[in-house]
Amino acid sequence: MAIYDPKSLKADEFINDGEIRDTLRWAEEHKNDAALIREILDKARPVKGERGYTCKGLTHREASLLLENDDPAVLEEIYKIAEEIKLAFYGNRIVIFAPLYLSNYCVNGCVYCPYHLKNKHIPRKKLTQDEVRNEVIALQDMGHKRLAIEAGEDPVNNPIEYILDCIKTIYSVHHKNGDIRRVNVNIAATTVENYRRLKEAGIGTYILFQETYHKESYLKLHPTGPKHDYDYHTEAMDRAMEGGIDDVGLGVLFGLELYKYELAGLIMHAEHLEAVHGVGPHTISVPRVKKADDIDPTAFDNGISDETFAKITAIIRLAVPYTGMIISTRETEEVRSKLLRLGISQVSGGSRTSVGGYAGYSADERPHDTEQFDVSDQRSLDEVVRWLMENGHIPSFCTACYREGRTGDRFMSLCKSGQILNCCHPNALMTLTEYLEDYASPETKAVGYKMVEEELKKVPSDKVRSIAARNIEDIKNSNRRDFRF
Numbered sequence: 001m002a003i004y005d006p007k008s009l010k011a012d013e014f015i016n017d018g019e020i021r022d023t024l025r026w027a028e029e030h031k032n033d034a035a036l037i038r039e040i041l042d043k044a045r046p047v048k049g050e051r052g053y054t055c056k057g058l059t060h061r062e063a064s065l066l067l068e069n070d071d072p073a074v075l076e077e078i079y080k081i082a083e084e085i086k087l088a089f090y091g092n093r094i095v096i097f098a099p100l101y102l103s104n105y106c107v108n109g110c111v112y113c114p115y116h117l118k119n120k121h122i123p124r125k126k127l128t129q130d131e132v133r134n135e136v137i138a139l140q141d142m143g144h145k146r147l148a149i150e151a152g153e154d155p156v157n158n159p160i161e162y163i164l165d166c167i168k169t170i171y172s173v174h175h176k177n178g179d180i181r182r183v184n185v186n187i188a189a190t191t192v193e194n195y196r197r198l199k200e201a202g203i204g205t206y207i208l209f210q211e212t213y214h215k216e217s218y219l220k221l222h223p224t225g226p227k228h229d230y231d232y233h234t235e236a237m238d239r240a241m242e243g244g245i246d247d248v249g250l251g252v253l254f255g256l257e258l259y260k261y262e263l264a265g266l267i268m269h270a271e272h273l274e275a276v277h278g279v280g281p282h283t284i285s286v287p288r289v290k291k292a293d294d295i296d297p298t299a300f301d302n303g304i305s306d307e308t309f310a311k312i313t314a315i316i317r318l319a320v321p322y323t324g325m326i327i328s329t330r331e332t333e334e335v336r337s338k339l340l341r342l343g344i345s346q347v348s349g350g351s352r353t354s355v356g357g358y359a360g361y362s363a364d365e366r367p368h369d370t371e372q373f374d375v376s377d378q379r380s381l382d383e384v385v386r387w388l389m390e391n392g393h394i395p396s397f398c399t400a401c402y403r404e405g406r407t408g409d410r411f412m413s414l415c416k417s418g419q420i421l422n423c424c425h426p427n428a429l430m431t432l433t434e435y436l437e438d439y440a441s442p443e444t445k446a447v448g449y450k451m452v453e454e455e456l457k458k459v460p461s462d463k464v465r466s467i468a469a470r471n472i473e474d475i476k477n478s479n480r481r482d483f484r485f
């Protein structure tokens with residue numbers, strides 16, 4: 001039987017079933033131990049030092065214990081601390097991105113995804129480079145600067161060369177004042193050599209959802225195709241790191257397995273990356289199973305309520321305070337609104353989850369034929385941006401770290417240095433100004449400029465504040481763009 005070892009490179013040793021079961025048993029036994037719960041909550045709280053805030057985070061055992069406890073007062077405190085962490089490290093900024101579906105050809109058999117090989121009635125599409133260009137122009141015209149590209153696994157139709165060509169095309173398009181400044185990549189687990197090629201192509205984060213950490217369920221949910229290999233999939237982030245990609249994004253598809261098991265597995269994965277590579281995950285995504293073509297989410301027994309989903313999100317925030325957290329348009333405006341306060345730092349906006357879903361369609365038209373899942377939040381990017389601002393969040397289109405080479409542990413040291421207000425905050429305001437000037441509706445512009453003026457006052461350094469103010473004026477009065485700290 002495999003022994004738990006966070007430093008091991010073997011999937012069943014760093015995501016160890018025995019350790020997860022022990023953790024869940026231990027959490028059940030101690031769930032009402034008030035002194036222990038108090039100790040864990042105190043440990044999670046951000047501490048203000050001379051150079052800003054620091055946080056200790058939580059182990060998978062501590063996180064699981066909080067999840068098991070069902071005292072409403074404890075839950076309130078978890079939410080409060082999650083919000084404090086969010087404000088300490090991310091302020092009121094929310095980074096915006098959009099998915100770009102390149103191809104829905106796929107040789108896998110994932111039972112929760114309509115792109116599975118056996119789905120014979122869904123049309124299969126793969127964008128040509130001209131079509132990629134058109135999609136990128138449409139996305140730039142909406143105001144996007146950051147994309148997450150998505151493609152099914154198909155060595156014949158979507159080989160790595162195709163993905164690399166698409167990345168090259170995306171970075172090459174500069175329409176009006178637009179450009180895509182960071183391309184995150186969500187493709188199947190691959191080899192160290194291919195990760196190296198992705199790194200050389202200038203990708204931002206490599207994202208790969210684990211779907212479920214429960215091996216037995218994983219094998220059933222992925223009955224056929226290369227993704228069936230649990231170990232190869234689970235060890236992908238280590239190969240990505242070996243290939244030089246130091247920003248990796250984890251995720252679980254909540255609803256497939258028991259959420260308590262998944263939370264423990266997810267935090268163990270983060271601990272493993274930290275133990276082996278010295279840097280935890282750059283982001284964690286929290287998707288839930290959704291309706292799609294031939295997929296009915298009620299067919300999965302482990303669906304979670306909005307309340308449980310919020311609790312999980314807040315506990316992840318406590319456990320990995322320096323990791324960005326992403327929520328997609330799978331969730332409704334109401335759910336997104338609540339989760340933004342509990343730790344989410346990135347949202348997608350104006351998303352289309354079909355291949356070729358942007359170019360040639362108006363803001364309220366959306367093709368459904370190749371959709372990977374139903375989009376619950378169907379608002380345009382302009383509406384999402386305005387909604388965020390009206391709720392006190394600053395929509396940020398910042399990609400500065402990636403462009404300045406601050407990835408991996410250099411990014412983490414920025415987070416831990418207390419310089420976020422002198423860096424992320426002005427960057428958010430400058431990129432928001434770009435958006436307002438180039439793409440926003442008059443109504444959004446009015447709300448936005450008021451926010452920029454107020455928020456600029458919060459930049460602590462006089463020097464940084466005055467440079468940011470000058471750049472903002474420059475953006476308004478010229479075509480100069482892409483200022484950053």
Ligand code: SF4
Pocket residue numbers: 106107108109110113114115116117151152153188227
């Ligand atoms: S989840 Fe990914 S690998 Fe699985 S069928 Fe869908 S596109 Fe293919």
Ligand code: SF4
Pocket residue numbers: 396398399400401402414423424425427
């Ligand atoms: S400066 Fe870096 S950490 Fe801050 S918002 Fe921009 S990209 Fe993110």
